[in-house]
Every structure is written in C-alpha cells, then in structure tokens.
Amino acid sequence: MFDNLQDKLDRAFKVLKGQGNITEINVAETIKEIRKALLDADVNYKTAKAFTDDVKQKALGENVLNSISPGQLLTKIMNDELTQLMGGSVTELEIGKNPTVILIAGLNGAGKTTFTGKLAKYLKEKRGKKPLLVAGDVYRPAAIDQLEVLAQQVDVPVYTNRDSNDPIAIAEEGVAEAKKNGYNVVIVDTAGRLAIDEALMNEITAVKEATQPHEILFVVDSMTGQDAVNTAKTFNDRLDFTGVVLTKLDGDTRGGAALSIKSVVNKPIKFIGTGEKMEALDVFYPDRMASRILGMGDVVSLVERAQQQFDEKEAAALQKKIRKNKFDFNDFVSQIQQIKKMGNMKDLMGMIPGVGKAIKDVDIDDDAFKPIEAIVGSMTPFERENPDAIDQKRRMRIAKGSGTDINDVNKLMKQFNDMRKMMKQFSNPAAAAKMMRGMPRTPFGK
Template identity: 85%
Template sequence: MFENLQDKLDRAFKVLKGQGSITEINVAETMKEIRKALLDADVNYKTAKAFTDDVKEKALGQNVLTSISPGQLLTKVMNDELTQLMGGTVQDLNLTTNPTIILIAGLNGAGKTTFTGKLANFLKTQKGKKPLLIACDVYRPAAIDQLQILGGQVGIPVFTDADSKDPVSIAKAGIAEAKKNGNNVVIIDTAGRLAIDEQMMNEIADVKAATNPHEILFVVDAMTGQDAVNTAKAFNDRLDFTGVVLTKLDGDTRGGAALSIKSVVNKPIKFIGTGEKMEALDVFYPDRMASRILGMGDVVSLVERAQQQFDEKEAAEIQKKIRKNKFDFNDFISQIQQIKKMGNMKDLMGMIPGVGKAIKDIDIDDNAFKPIESIIRSMTPYERENPDSINQSRRTRIANGSGTNITEVNKLIKQFEDMRKMMKQFSNPAAAAKMMRGMPKMPFGK
C-alpha cells in the first residue's frame, strides 16, 4: 500500500540528512521534493501545494532539539499534517436510529456490492447489529445473485423483488420488511454506471428522497486516483453523502485518492477495503494511515485485526496445552487459519514498524501457507495429536501424500518442535525471566 509514495518521501527526507538545523533553504528544497512526490501520487495540485506550504510554515516555526535531527522533526510535522489532511479523527457511522438506513452509491466496478456485504458482516460481528440487505441494482446482470451469495456467506438476509424494476419501491418495501422482522440496520445496494450520467443521478436521488437515509456512503476505487476525487465531487454535489469508502486500497501504490478526497469534498473517509475476503474491511483512522504512508507502521491496527480473529476460549485451551507441552498440529493449523483471516500477508507485515520498507521489493504469496497445510493434512489424526510419533517412515508417507518432499516435511517438523519448546519456556514466567537475563546486553548507550 502506497509503496511508490513512501519511496519518494524517503528520498525527499534525505535532503535533510546530516543537516544540523532546519533552515528556509533546506526546508524549501525538501518541500519541493515532497510536493513532486504528492503530484506523482496523483494528489490534487491545490491540495499538494496547500499541504506543503502548511508543513513548511510549521517546520520553520519549531526549534530542533539536540536529541532529534531535522529529518525526525520534519517527519513528526508531516505525520501531524497528513493526519489532518485525511480528516484528523476517525468518523464513526451514525447507528443511533432503529432501523438505521444506509444508502450505498458509486460507479460500476468500484466494489459497491462487495462492500455492502462486508459492511453488513462488520456491523453484525463488530457492532452486534442485525442487518438486512436490500438489492436495488436492477440493471447489472447477476447483481442481485451476487448480493444473495455474499449475504449467504456472512449469514445475513437479502430482500429482493423479482417482479419490480423500480428501485424506489424495492427500497421502501425492504425497509418495511426490516421493521417487521426487527432488523436494526438496513443497507441499500444501488445501481452504478460506467460513467456519471443524469439518469443514474436522478434515480439514486429519488431513492434517497424516498428512504431518508441516515448514512450515504460513496464507494470509490482508490486506484483510480484523481478520477476518484472528481467522481466523488460530482456525486456529493447531488447526494450530499456522509462519508467515503475507498476500495482496493491494498493495491494502491500511489495514494492520491486517500490524500485528496477529504480536502476536495470535505467529507470523511469512513472505511477502506483491503482485500477480497469479507473480513477485509477496516475503519479509516487518519493518524494510523499517516504513519503507514511515512513507513512508520501501524501496530494498533495489526493488534485489532488479531483480536477480531481471537477466540478467547480457544486461546485459554491452547495456553493449557502449551504449559503441558501438548500443543499439537491440530492447534498449529487452527492458528494458521486465524492468521489467514486477518488479511493480505504483505499488508499485515507492512504494519510492523520498519518492516514495510524492508519487504517492499519482496513478493509475499498469500498461498505461502498452502505447503504447510498440505503437509499437516496428510498426517493421520493420531500423528497430528502426537507429533513425537512421526518417525522417518511416516515422514516419507506424509511427503508423498502432500506433494512435497522429505526435506520440506523435516524442516516443518523441526520448526514446529523449536516453536513448541520456546512457547513452553515463555509460558513459565520464571523460566522466561531467567532466559531474558541470560541474553547478551544490547549495545545501547556506552
């Protein structure tokens, strides 16, 4: 995410490397490079100029402390200003009304229908809501089928009317159905077009007038950059939406839409899509995104994603098994499944401070776990529960059954054994403390 922009900003900050202080000259030179980086990232020109002017003014107004470098100070100023540029603070959905009506708008191909399913899943699993989806896209072939499939995947009902081609009447009937069945959130998926046209605008304006939604979310493909911003402005002029959703952000190496859209339409980004899975939806935090753009990671979001997949009861059971040295391959593959649900592996690793830059040129395949899963699934139930029983002949059979080779099987079992020993050591506080005391002192200070 935003790799190209990160690289260019890194090069811009190098202008200040080795400088003893921030001056009008070296800041001006750095700002010139940063402005160029933003324009290359497809950021709106007025936005880029205003942003760099603000950063320059703030940077020149601060004293450089002896404990930090000019580059570090400028990074701090940049982080603060990027956060403000993208909205400052997180903007939650207004879910106080029962039922809350949410209208989804956008162009074809932006990912409206997929987002509708993701949002319903988010509200059900994270907010404890009981959503109903309403299929109002009566034009795109298979749009209704797609919404029904997504609803089925996350266990959420979908209201449809095969006899009607009028989105307004379908939406009103769906809301009545929600009230009757006790659904406290209604999400209306509307039709898009390949380009903005008057008929589409009139139709969605009619749906808005008839349903009086509490939230109108505009869904846009982040990878379209400045086009996304222009489209958002056209929609906002007609719909006065309440928030923006940026989809496909995991594939956006530039970041132009994320950086420009708030300043141009003055509406907050509320959600970002970071993958194809139903769980790949994040609330948009401007401060966390600013940190990621500057290569500083986003540990908070990483922890939150882990907690979303965290099963407290299962974790307690695994903790007991670790203490008794009974952690087995069934537990191991269960942990792998939870990690996979967290999202794209490269995106997850990029949330760790310093790691994003280190792996930017490395292709991390999301199928990296497949050989491990194949090996474990080629074990018998007895072998999975009793890893110590896997002798050489069993290893040969497992390699043949998993389509791998004996070296890969031996490597996995060795890594599993090492991991199990370390987990047992750290489950005992006294042993862990002793191990930490035995580690060599890190070369900090003198």
C-alpha cells in the same frame, strides 16, 4: 499499500539527512521533492501545494532540539499534517436511529455490492446490530444473486423483489420490511452509475428522497486516483453523501484518492477495503494511515485484527496444551488459519514499524502457507496429534503425499519442535523470567 509514495517520501527526507539544522534552502529542496512525490501519487494539485506550503511553514517555525535531527522533525510534522489532510480523527457511522437507513452509491465496478456484505458483517459482529440488506440493483445481471450469496456468507437476511424493476419502490419496500420485522439497520445496495448519466443520477436522488437515509456512503475504487476524487465531487453535489468508502486499498501503490478526497469534497473517509474477504474491511483512522505512509507502521490496527480472530476459550485450552507439551499439528494449522484471516500477509507485515520498508521489494505470496498446509494435510490424524511419533519412514511418506521434498518435511518438523519448546518455556513464568535474565543487556540497560 502506497509503496510508491512511501519510497519517494523516503528519498525526499534524505535531503535533510546529516543536516545539522533546518534552513530555508534545505527545507525548500525537501518540500520540492515532497510535492513531486504527492503529484506522482496522483494527489490533486491544489491539495498537494496547500499541504506542502503548510509543512514548509511549520518546519521553518520549529526549533530543532539537540536530541532529534531535522529529518526526524520533518517526519513528525509530515505525520501531523497528513493526519489532518485525511480528516484528522476517525468518523464513525451514525447508527442510533431505529431503523438506521444506509444508502450505498458509486460507479460501476467500484465494489459496492461486496462492500454492502462487508458492512453488514461489521455492523452485526462489531456494533451488535441486526441488519437487513436490500437488493436495489435491478440493472446488472446477477447483482441480486451476488448480494444473496454474500448475505448468506455473513448470515444476514436480504430483501429482494425480482418481479420489480423499480429501485425506488424496492428501497421503500425494504425499509418497510425492516420496520415490520425488527431490523435496526437497512443497507440499500444500488446500481452503479456514471455521474454524466442524468437519468440514473435522478433515479438515485429519488431513492434518497424516498428512503431519507441517515448515512449515504459513496464507494470508490482507490486505484483510480484523481478520477475517484473528481467523481466523488460530482456525486456529492447531487447526493450530499455523509462519507466515503475506499475499496481495493491493498492494491493502491500511489495513494492519490486517500490523500485528496477529504480536502476536495470535505467529507470523511469512513471505511477502507483491504481485500476480497468479508473480513477485509477497516474503519479509517487518519493518524494510523499517516504513520503507514511514512513507514512508521500501524501496531494498533495489527493488534485489533489479531483480536478479531482471538477466542478466549480456545486460547485457554491451547495454553493448557502448551504447558503439558501437547501442542500438536492440529493446533499449528489452526493458528495458521487465524493468521490468514487477518488479511494480506505483506499488508500485515507492513504494520510492524520498520518492517514495511525492509520488505518493500520482497514478494510475499499469500499462498506461502500452502506447502506447510499440504505437508500437515498428508499426515494421518494420529500423526497430527502425536508429532513425536513421526519417524523418518513416516516423513518420507508425508513428503510423497504432499508433493514436497523430504528436506521440506524435515525443515518443518525442526521448526515445529523449536517453536513447541519455546512456547513451553514461555508458558512457565519462572522459566520465562530466567530466560530473560540470561539475555544480554541492551546498551541502554542498567
């Protein structure tokens, strides 16, 4: 995510590396590189100029303390300014009304229908709501079928009327259906439309007037960069939407849309899509995104994603098994499945401070776990439950059955056994404390 921008900002900060203080000359050179990085990232020119002017003014107005370098100071200023540029603070959905009507709008191919399913899942599981989806796209072939499939995946009902070609009437019927059956959120999916298509723009304006939505979310493909911003402005002039949803952010190496859209349309980014799975939807936090752009990681979001997959009862049961040294390959695969649900592997690792920069040129395949899963899948139920019983003869059979090499099986067995030993040691507080005492002291320790 935003890899190209991150690389160019790193190079810009190197201008100040080794400098003893901030001067008009070295700041001007750094600001020039930052502005170039932003423009290369397809950030709106006026936005990039205003942003770098603010950064320069603040940098020259700061005194550099002995404990920090000019580069560190500028990074801090950049972090604060990027946060403000993207909205300053998180803007949640307003869903207090009963029912709350949410209208989804955007271009063809932006990911509106997929987002509609993701939003329903989010509202149901995170906000305790009872949502109803409304299939209002009467133009795209199979649009209704797609929404029904997504609704089934997230276990949420969907209102359809296949006999009607009137999206305004369908939207009104959907809202009436929600009121009748006690659904407290109505999410109306609409057809994709071009801003220059006057008839379709008039149509969605009519849908808005008929349903009086409490939230209008403009869904846009973040990878279209400046085009996304221009389109958002045109749609906002007609719909006065309440927030922006940036989809496909996991594939956006530039970041132009995320950095420009708030300053151009003055509407907050409320959600970001980070993958195709229904779980791949995040509330947008400007401060966290700023930290990630600057390569400082995003531990809070990483922990939150882990907690979403966390089950207290399962964790307690697993803890007991670990203490008794009964952790087996069934548990191992279960942990892998939970990690995979958290999202794109490279994206997850980029949330760890310092790791993002270290792996920027490394290809991390989301299928990296497949060989491991193949090996475990070739084990018998007895072998998965009794790892210590897997002798060399069994290992050779497992390697053949999984299409891997015996060395791969041996390597996995060693890693599994090492992990199991460590987990057992750390499950005992006294043993863990003893291990910690035996570790070398850091230069800053007493």
